Amino acid sequence: MTPFMQRPVLLALLSAALFGLATPFAKLLLDGTEAWLLAGLLYLGAGLGLGIHTLLRRLGGRAPREAPLTRTDLPWLAGAIAAGGVFAPVLLMFGLNLTTASSGSLLLNLEAIATVAVAALIFREHVGGRLLLGAALIIAGAMALSWQGGFFVADAGALLIACACIAWGVDNNLTRHISAADPVQITMLRGLIAGGVNVSIGLAGGASLPGPALLAGTLFTGFLGYGVSLVLFVMSLQRLGTARTGAYFATAPFIGAAAAIALLSDPVTAQLLVAGALMAVGVWLSLTENHVHMHEHDELEHSHRHTHDTHHQHTHSGNEPSDAPHTHAHRHEPLTHAHPHWPDLHHRHGHKDGAG
Numbered sequence: 042m043t044p045f046m047q048r049p050v051l052l053a054l055l056s057a058a059l060f061g062l063a064t065p066f067a068k069l070l071l072d073g074t075e076a077w078l079l080a081g082l083l084y085l086g087a088g089l090g091l092g093i094h095t096l097l098r099r100l101g102g103r104a105p106r107e108a109p110l111t112r113t114d115l116p117w118l119a120g121a122i123a124a125g126g127v128f129a130p131v132l133l134m135f136g137l138n139l140t141t142a143s144s145g146s147l148l149l150n151l152e153a154i155a156t157v158a159v160a161a162l163i164f165r166e167h168v169g170g171r172l173l174l175g176a177a178l179i180i181a182g183a184m185a186l187s188w189q190g191g192f193f194v195a196d197a198g199a200l201l202i203a204c205a206c207i208a209w210g211v212d213n214n215l216t217r218h219i220s221a222a223d224p225v226q227i228t229m230l231r232g233l234i235a236g237g238v239n240v241s242i243g244l245a246g247g248a249s250l251p252g253p254a255l256l257a258g259t260l261f262t263g264f265l266g267y268g269v270s271l272v273l274f275v276m277s278l279q280r281l282g283t284a285r286t287g288a289y290f291a292t293a294p295f296i297g298a299a300a301a302i303a304l305l306s307d308p309v310t311a312q313l314l315v316a317g318a319l320m321a322v323g324v325w326l327s328l329t330e331n332h333v334h335m336h337e338h339d340e341l342e343h344s345h346r347h348t349h350d351t352h353h354q355h356t357h358s359g360n361e362p363s364d365a366p367h368t369h370a371h372r373h374e375p376l377t378h379a380h381p382h383w384p385d386l387h388h389r390h391g392h393k394d395g396a397g
Contacts (some may be wrong), residue, residue: 044123048280049276049277049279049280049281049286050277050281050289051153052273052274052276052277053274053277053281053286053289053290054086054289055273055275055291056270056271056272056273056274056277056290056291056293057270057289057290057292057296058292058293058296059265059269059270059273060267060270060290060293061146061149061262061293061294061296061297062208062265062266062268062297062300063083063145063194063262063265063267063290063297064137064142064145064146064149064266064294064300064301065142065269065297065300065301065304065305066262066266066300066359067079067083067133067134067137067262067266068137068142068145068301068305069305070255070259070262071134071138071254072259073251073252073368074212074248074251074255074259075243075248075249076134076135076137076138077131077134077239077242077243077246078239078243078244079134079221079243079259080130080131080133080134080239081130081236081238081239081240081241081242082171082236082240082256082259082260082263083130083236083259083260083262083263083266083267084126084130084232084235084236084239084263084267085174085232085233085236085240085260085263086232086236086253086259086260086261086262086263086264086268087228087229087231087232087233087236087263087264087266087267087269087271088228088229088230088231088232088233088234088235088237088268089233089260089264089265090232090260090264090268090269090388091225091229091232091263091264091272092227092229092233095225095226095229096301097268105118107222107223107224107225107226108221108222108223109174109222109223109226110219110226110227110230110258111222111225111315112316114218114219114222115225117215117216117231118215118219118227118231120211120212120215120231121215121216121219121227121231122231122233122234122235123218123235124208124211124212124215125208125209125211125212125213125231125235126212126231126232126234126235126236127216127235127239127384128205128208129205129206129208129209129212130205130235130239130267130275131150131204131207131222131239132201132202132204133145133201133202133205135198135201136148136197136198136201136205137198138198138200139196139197139198139201140196140198140199140202140304141307141312142301142304142305143297143298143301143302143305143307144198144199144298144307144313145198145297145301146293146294146295146296146297146298146300146301147182147183147186147294147295147297147298147313147316147317147320148183148186148199148202148203148294149202149205149206149293149294150179150182150183150291150294150323150324151183151202151203151206151207152205152206152210152213152290152322153176153179153290153291153324154176154179154180154206154210155162155206155207155210155211156208156209156210156213156214157176157210158171158176158210158291159210159213159214159239160213160214160217163214164214164217171326173354174322174323174325174326175316175322175323175324175325175326178320178322178323178326179317179319179320179323180319181318181319181323182315182316182317182318182323182361183203183316183320185312185315185316185319186312186313186316187201190256192205194325209354213229213274213278213286214277215276216278217239217278220275220278220279221279223350224271224272224273224274224275224276225272226309226361227267227271227275228271228272228275229268229337231352232263232267232268233269234309235320241339248379250380254314268307269370272350274290277289290322291320291324292324294330295320295321295324296320297316298313302329323339327341340377341357342374351376363369381383
């Protein structure tokens, strides 16, 4: 794996760790907060935390390093906020109310399946046989969790979490279309808007805000698990594409399940171990995919943060830096070459049968 690919992989794995740990902590927080209100507070914490971060940077005279959102990004952003910010967390909180945190965490592997399915079927992102086999094993793991007395029984909690995963799968693919823009701005708006909507609905439904200590803990959990985590996820999307970032992000459920066993004393059953093993092999298959073939780059003009690598060999005018990460509108000339790659900002091309 080249250094170019290593950094976004690390970002995706750190994003997964933060999101995975948020699930058992959310289960703990459900003891003192109504589910709908908790979903809103977690995302509101993400938005407020990143808003404070942005304000402090501006007061310190530090200019934004990423390309800002544009008008054409707004429909994609609105769809992502609705699917992943409003609906998904509510479904997850209600699902966690009805199942253990360890089982709920492992079921979040279905988000990777939903992400890959939407990427392949709707947005025509290339998905190879290795990713498909990995997806099949993750589904088999989810089925193992639902095995009861010789039958597959999906309880209400599992179905709600599965629906949350579908919503996040849609969200991930919509976010891909705006991943060139500032990930902090994307996540801040998402947290403030979606969190504000769900907090308002929760309070209107009769829920009460938790005490100061619990409220602070909830907001901080949301800042890390849904704020910082999503910023890192979007940064990874820029270079890995939706399906691959989703595959690396699929490590989150294992982190969440392990934390649930340690923090909440969830039972370690044979069913849980079998499901975890099947899902782990599925994730490993996704992580070890190697995609190489001759491909063409059409002429392209856009703006995003970049360094001068194989795909960015342009000249600068004025005092623009060339040897450090920087952001400006730039043009890509047509190029044909072969190297390991993923469907990132510069590799969203079609594939011939057998390519990669």
